[in-house]
Amino acid sequence: MAVSIATTSGTSVTFTDEQLTQLGMQFRAPIIGPDDERYGAARGVENLAIDRRPGMIIRCTGAADVIDGVNLAREHGLLLAVRSGGHHVGGHGTVEGGLLLDLRDMNGVWIDPDAKSVRCQGGATWGQVDRETQQYGLAVPGGVVSTTGVGGLTLGGGIGWLHRKWGLACDNLLSAQVVLASGELVTASEDINPDLFWGIRGGGGNFGVVVDFTFRAHRFGPMISPAAVFHPAEAGAELLPQWRDLALAAGDEVTTRALFWSMPAAEGVPEPVQGKDVFIIGALYAGDQSQAVEALKPFRALGTPLIDISDHVPTYRAFQAAFDQLSAGHHSYWKSTYVNQLSDDAIALVSGRAMSKPDPRVLVHIPIMGGATAAVGAEETAFGDRSAPFMLSVDGNTWDPSNFGTVKDWVKSFITEAQELDGVGGAYLNFSGDDASEETVVHAQYGQNMKRLTEVKSTYDPDNLFRVNNNITPA
Numbered sequence: 001m002a003v004s005i006a007t008t009s010g011t012s013v014t015f016t017d018e019q020l021t022q023l024g025m026q027f028r029a030p031i032i033g034p035d036d037e038r039y040g041a042a043r044g045v046e047n048l049a050i051d052r053r054p055g056m057i058i059r060c061t062g063a064a065d066v067i068d069g070v071n072l073a074r075e076h077g078l079l080l081a082v083r084s085g086g087h088h089v090g091g092h093g094t095v096e097g098g099l100l101l102d103l104r105d106m107n108g109v110w111i112d113p114d115a116k117s118v119r120c121q122g123g124a125t126w127g128q129v130d131r132e133t134q135q136y137g138l139a140v141p142g143g144v145v146s147t148t149g150v151g152g153l154t155l156g157g158g159i160g161w162l163h164r165k166w167g168l169a170c171d172n173l174l175s176a177q178v179v180l181a182s183g184e185l186v187t188a189s190e191d192i193n194p195d196l197f198w199g200i201r202g203g204g205g206n207f208g209v210v211v212d213f214t215f216r217a218h219r220f221g222p223m224i225s226p227a228a229v230f231h232p233a234e235a236g237a238e239l240l241p242q243w244r245d246l247a248l249a250a251g252d253e254v255t256t257r258a259l260f261w262s263m264p265a266a267e268g269v270p271e272p273v274q275g276k277d278v279f280i281i282g283a284l285y286a287g288d289q290s291q292a293v294e295a296l297k298p299f300r301a302l303g304t305p306l307i308d309i310s311d312h313v314p315t316y317r318a319f320q321a322a323f324d325q326l327s328a329g330h331h332s333y334w335k336s337t338y339v340n341q342l343s344d345d346a347i348a349l350v351s352g353r354a355m356s357k358p359d360p361r362v363l364v365h366i367p368i369m370g371g372a373t374a375a376v377g378a379e380e381t382a383f384g385d386r387s388a389p390f391m392l393s394v395d396g397n398t399w400d401p402s403n404f405g406t407v408k409d410w411v412k413s414f415i416t417e418a419q420e421l422d423g424v425g426g427a428y429l430n431f432s433g434d435d436a437s438e439e440t441v442v443h444a445q446y447g448q449n450m451k452r453l454t455e456v457k458s459t460y461d462p463d464n465l466f467r468v469n470n471n472i473t474p475a
Contacts, residue, residue, distance in 0.1 A: 230278045
């Protein structure tokens, strides 16, 4: 049956049965249209608030499929989206009516233990990378859950549990294989196409499709000694200043975050916190693990917790996957901002708001930044300014679609109010639920790097083929 696909000009292109047959012979990948029984499962993304119906989905199996898919989009002017893990809360891994290149079947991971490097395909998740690296006692700084895609997280920066010791995911990128808008497959590294390499480290999917990443890995795990402590939510106002002071005083080996959340009354959730609003202190020590317990003891000693599960997540993989299931099935809208000083006024705002959440699934969390992340200059990568010691991320989640509008409005007003405080501003685009065309949000992240980003965009994607993202328009 013929398939119509949306174009960048607002029209559509119809592919006849004969043309679809020819495409099926050209691609190794499955080509899935709206009438295919696989379509419903293939089009879904992590955020259930995103309900888009691509005109065609190509489940790419390798670089050749990606090249042909990009050429198809360019030659016909098709509206194009690229999916790696499908986690971006703004829905950048899908598109209404257009062509979707889905990389999830490209998930191979290869380890060079002697060189301490990791190569993975563009559709791999961090859990798949961790599965292989941990066999050698290695880790690449990734995200905060294991189901996140390597591609989206890295291209957007990559904040996780190891960034204070070893920097963002993008800081550990050694090279990449990128399919450009022209269909050309090129290498990006410090020595080869260095301007492209600069751009993909924080500039998102604006410059091409990364089909292959090579990362620097570090000795870490598999056995670890983290901190994971649950307090009553109402204790957060008192504990947040204490946590702040501990976090700022801790060495770069410690990455920590404070979270306000609500635990469901569900099987698998520890009984002391089932159905309760909680304030969570999480921390990971990335130095010599014989010193981890002592280093994290102050974080575990704060207040009187409901439960301390630190000793029950003994491996790095378990720690990375601890909240995977509780993070799924949401209708979500997130916003974030950086905080130069977690002042008493900021703490009062955060703790007060957190105690009046419009839905139990809303997550308010504050990761500490700094360390190796802040050691990289604002202009060294596209990611931009890294000087703020904290981030505030408000993750508006709900399992109830009828409550989504209320949650979304609440998140917007929370961040607006926070940005009225001194030293608060900017945005982490991996934690942004705003539309791809929201230029003010993009400018808030990139700041002084915008001019160079538009120039790099003009070089590698002058017609803005890759626009379903936190978009940078060509100069």
